Amino acid sequence: MKHSILIILLFFSSMAKATEMLSVNVPDTLAERVKACTICHGAEDKYSRDAYYPRIAGKLEGYLFNQLRHFRDGRRYYQPMAILLENMSDEYLQEIARYFASLNLPYPPPESITLQPSEANLAEKLVYSGDLKRNIPACSACHGEDLMGTAPFVPGLLGLHSTYLIAQLGGWHSGGLIRGKITNCMADIAKELTYEEINAVAKWLATQPVSGKPANQLPPEMAQRCVSIVSENGEAR
Numbered sequence: 001m002k003h004s005i006l007i008i009l010l011f012f013s014s015m016a017k018a019t020e021m022l023s024v025n026v027p028d029t030l031a032e033r034v035k036a037c038t039i040c041h042g043a044e045d046k047y048s049r050d051a052y053y054p055r056i057a058g059k060l061e062g063y064l065f066n067q068l069r070h071f072r073d074g075r076r077y078y079q080p081m082a083i084l085l086e087n088m089s090d091e092y093l094q095e096i097a098r099y100f101a102s103l104n105l106p107y108p109p110p111e112s113i114t115l116q117p118s119e120a121n122l123a124e125k126l127v128y129s130g131d132l133k134r135n136i137p138a139c140s141a142c143h144g145e146d147l148m149g150t151a152p153f154v155p156g157l158l159g160l161h162s163t164y165l166i167a168q169l170g171g172w173h174s175g176g177l178i179r180g181k182i183t184n185c186m187a188d189i190a191k192e193l194t195y196e197e198i199n200a201v202a203k204w205l206a207t208q209p210v211s212g213k214p215a216n217q218l219p220p221e222m223a224q225r226c227v228s229i230v231s232e233n234g235e236a237r
Helices: 003-023 035-041 061-073 079-085 088-103 117-128 139-143 163-173 185-192 195-206 220-225
Strands: none
Touching: 061 079, 061 088, 117 139, 117 195, 163 185, 163 195
């Protein structure tokens, strides 16, 4: 009998605590609503360098908005993102993009990777000069001299883990699911790179300190070549 009473008391005590927890007023703010995003991408008030989930705080609003639409509409594939976004409107995605773009958080220190001199030279050549013989433009031609992106749609390349960069470049190169559903100039360029070049560029970028700011606009020749990125309809950005 005493045992039964104890169980009943514990049950009602647990129910009372659960009710108390449910009655806590959670503010209906965007910062609260996007906590589902920060489970993977990191809390808004912290910085991290996760190998597979890129930093989104401080990224260009136009770039974030386009990527959210790509995930929702199946042009960029990652199932958890697709499920999370499937019922969200363009207006709400724009609001989310604007929120994360407004965050000004410190970047983590550069990744500690030892590059061979030949790797570093190869990467720097591709980043700042490209390879005209293979019609490969310099990374800086689109992503800015500071490699911090070009407003409004081209992302920065610094402050990202080498593993993430290799995965994205490799996806474009191979036409895999992660990137293969978006046909644009980045896919065309990546297909011209060797895996040795992809690894060298990714590792070199990951070891660079973050500084500078996004460029204001693409050079005319790159805007023409990458018209799908700068077009207004967003179908292939």
